[in-house]
Amino acid sequence: MNSVVALSNVTKRYGDVTALDGVSFAVRENTITGLLGRNGAGKSTLMRLLTGQDLAGSGRTEIFGARPYENEAVLSQVSFIKENQRYPDNFKVRHVLRAARTLYPNWDQDFADSLMEDFRLPLNRRMNRLSRGMFSAVGIVLGLASRAPLTLFDEPYLGLDAVARQLFYDRLLADYAENPRTVVLSTHLIDEVSDLIEHVLLIDGGRMLLDQDAETLREQAVTVTGPTAAVDEFTAGRDELHREQMGGFARVTVRSTGDSTERTRAHSHGVELEPVSLQQLVVHTTTRNTSSKESSR
Numbered sequence: 377m378n379s380v381v382a383l384s385n386v387t388k389r390y391g392d393v394t395a396l397d398g399v400s401f402a403v404r405e406n407t408i409t410g411l412l413g414r415n416g417a418g419k420s421t422l423m424r425l426l427t428g429q430d431l432a433g434s435g436r437t438e439i440f441g442a443r444p445y446e447n448e449a450v451l452s453q454v455s456f457i458k459e460n461q462r463y464p465d466n467f468k469v470r471h472v473l474r475a476a477r478t479l480y481p482n483w484d485q486d487f488a489d490s491l492m493e494d495f496r497l498p499l500n501r502r503m504n505r506l507s508r509g510m511f512s513a514v515g516i517v518l519g520l521a522s523r524a525p526l527t528l529f530d531e532p533y534l535g536l537d538a539v540a541r542q543l544f545y546d547r548l549l550a551d552y553a554e555n556p557r558t559v560v561l562s563t564h565l566i567d568e569v570s571d572l573i574e575h576v577l578l579i580d581g582g583r584m585l586l587d588q589d590a591e592t593l594r595e596q597a598v599t600v601t602g603p604t605a606a607v608d609e610f611t612a613g614r615d616e617l618h619r620e621q622m623g624g625f626a627r628v629t630v631r632s633t634g635d636s637t638e639r640t641r642a643h644s645h646g647v648e649l650e651p652v653s654l655q656q657l658v659v660h661t662t663t664r665n666t667s668s669k670e671s672s673r
């Protein structure tokens with residue numbers, strides 16, 4: 377496996393806050409990875425370490441086989457788009473694009489021009505006069521047209537409307553198919569990106585909870601609904617991730633058994649099976665982690 381990103385036992389503390397706690401993972405070359413987690417989970421901290429903007433307290437952080445901190449050769453292959461990007465006060469959109477052209481070796485001006493039209497961005501407007509969504513769209517243009525071998529999007533779409541977000545997903549997917557590269561996208565809009573991401577990293581309280589292919593992850597759980605007694609009988613002895621009770625009916629999410637006859641058995645038990653969305657899995661896994669931590673206190 378060719379890893380573009382490799383972290384080994386990385387810990388980062390800010391005073392008495394442990395933002396990352398012994399984190400290890402690798403990101404395969406030419407994949408789109410979703411970096412998911414609740415507020416304060418440690419996603420931005422992770423991105424800052426990967427882009428050499430901060431140093432870990434301990435552990436090893438490598439991108440393209442080298443440490444990113446103060447490493448120009450490595451960082452020239454990285455495009456990092458974050459929500460709170462700062463620009464010089466007098467910069468207009470066209471100044472930002474001109475700077476990007478010199479900064480990113482793989483910059484594609486034609487692609488940038490077509491994205492500018494897609495997002496209806498005014499070249500001559502000052503960055504600090506753009507609407508919140510337009511400001512985010514400029515970041516998205518930079519992230520896509522830079523075609524960097526490693527592209528990191530940290531919650532890139534504050535203020536972007538649904539149409540613009542869909543444009544982002546569509547353009548990313550189409551361009552990625554033509555120009556494969558490694559993309560890591562941190563987001564809270566899990567359902568929206570679930571068809572986009574091939575691999576999931578789920579972080580909570582600075583610890584990695586999941587590091588798995590999205591497809592495998594989806595197959596790992598199933599929701600069983602029906603009369604409570606029938607659901608309980610069908611799910612007996614299985615690892616329960618979530619339960620909702622409505623009168624005499626239950627809706628229970630359990631780990632899959634991988635048994636191909638499950639659907640037929642469900643039918644004979646009088647219960648229904650539904651696939652679990654990535655968002656539900658993430659919520660259940662995170663909630664479970666929180667309650668198991670609380671009960672061990």
Ligand SMILES: Nc1ncnc2c1ncn2[C@@H]1O[C@H](COP(=O)(O)OP(=O)(O)OP(=O)(O)O)[C@@H](O)[C@H]1O
Nearest residue numbers: 390393394395413414415416417418419420421422
């Ligand atoms: N410079 C800093 N000084 C002190 N604490 C920090 C600093 N940066 C991050 N933290 C803390 O580290 C933890 C992780 O923060 P981080 O910004 O990485 O989370 P996040 O997953 O990106 O959250 P969000 O989804 O809300 O953006 C939080 O508890 C945060 O308060």
